[in-house]
Every structure is written in C-alpha cells, then in structure tokens.
Amino acid sequence: ESKQAAAAQAETARRKIDVESLLASDVQGDDGNDGGNxxxxxxxxxxxxxxxxxxxLREVFAPVGQLRKVTIRKKKDPKHPGQFLSMGFGFVEFAGEDTAGRALKSLQGFVVDGHALQLKISSQSSAAGEVSASTMPKASTGTKLIIRNVPFEATRKDIMELFSAYGQLKTVRLPKKYAGGHRGFAFIEFxxxxxxxxxxxxxxNTHLYGRHLVIEPAEDIAD
Incomplete structure (x- = not known):
C-alpha cells in the first residue's frame, strides 16, 4: 500500500509539473489572441x-485558474448496487471565460491516465440566450439528427447530457418498443x-457505454 501511495503522489507531482510547463510555454508564445475564443x-x-x-481532473485543471465545478457523468453500476461508473465524459467550469479559453488552448490533448483529453467549449449555458434573440422557423433546416447504435442501457437523460454540450436541445426522442425498452436509436433537434x-x-467517433454512436442528419423526420 505504501508503494501505491508513493506512486500516486509521484503521478500527481508529474501532472502538476507537466501542466505548469504547458502553461508557461503558452504564456511565452502568447500573441495577444485569447486562443480559446x-x-x-x-x-x-x-x-x-x-x-x-x-x-x-481538479489536479489537472486547477493550475490554469479558479475552478467552480468539475463533473464526470456517471451511470449506475448494474453489478454493484449503490455504486456508479464513469461514462467517459464530463464538464469543467471555471470562474471566468478567459480561464476556460486558456485551458482549452493549453490542455487540448493532455494525457491523463493514458487518454488524451478532447476539449471543447460547452454551449449549454449560453445557447438559450443566443437563440431566443433570433426568429427561427418552426422547422429549421439542418437542426435535426438521428443517432443510431444507441446502447440499450442508455437513457434519454444520457443522450441529453451528451449532446447538450453543443447547444440547447429542442427535442430528444428515444422511440420505445411495445414490450418495453427503446429501439436502439434516437432523434434530437437543436x-x-x-x-x-x-x-x-x-x-x-464517440462511444457510449462501449458502443460507437452513428450520427446522421435527419431532416425528413416528421414533428
């Protein structure tokens, strides 16, 4: 156990050094552009x-600036009641937009536990205000998608949480079977x-519960 604790401490120290090095190089190469936009x-x-x-994740992102919230989306573990499993994605909220932009620029592709992080600005908090100010027709061209190969353990909430990172959703439908459960595909509209x-x-190229989602335009879907 002492060896494992020492290894964990060493890994934490390594991450801190790596992140600080990235941030330092970012400052040195700053051309006045905020980078993250x-x-x-x-x-x-x-x-x-x-x-x-x-x-x-807090250890990785804290050196960039003040954090408000770090969340990894989870699902119930069917083999261990009361426990939860990571779904492989999440959100990090900073105290300011500039800090988020710096993190996006500096830590894109940063390797954590053997996986290169894929970062994107989340639109879920700002999309509502932007859209409400516009006059959009009832059936907007190019706003509907069909998601195929949806794992049967996935729920409507899972689909909403995954796609809402890219903007405000108008509708999310997960067609059901007569015998219960869904049919393995979903319709969403932004x-x-x-x-x-x-x-x-x-x-x-996203996987949900181990299955590769197939996403296509769905403009022929009736409301």
Missing part, C-alpha cells in the same frame, strides 16, 4: 479513462444549425 466558462471533456476521477453541425463533427 470562448463565450462560456465551461469546457466539455471527452475521451476520459473510465478510471479517471473528478479529483484527478435550436440552431451550427449547434447540430458541431455535435455531428465532434461526436462522430
């Missing part, structure tokens, strides 16, 4: 190792075209 203080993180904890495009682009 953020409009929100929250980052969406995917490709997390299932063993990575929220405490580990309030904006750019949000739908971003979701398709960034979630194309």
């Amino acid at each position: 953020t409009s929100t203080s929250t980052l969406f993180i995917k490709n997390l190792n299932f063993d990575t904890t929220e405490a580990t 309030l904006g075209q750019q949000e739908a495009k971003a979701a398709m682009k960034h979630l194309t």
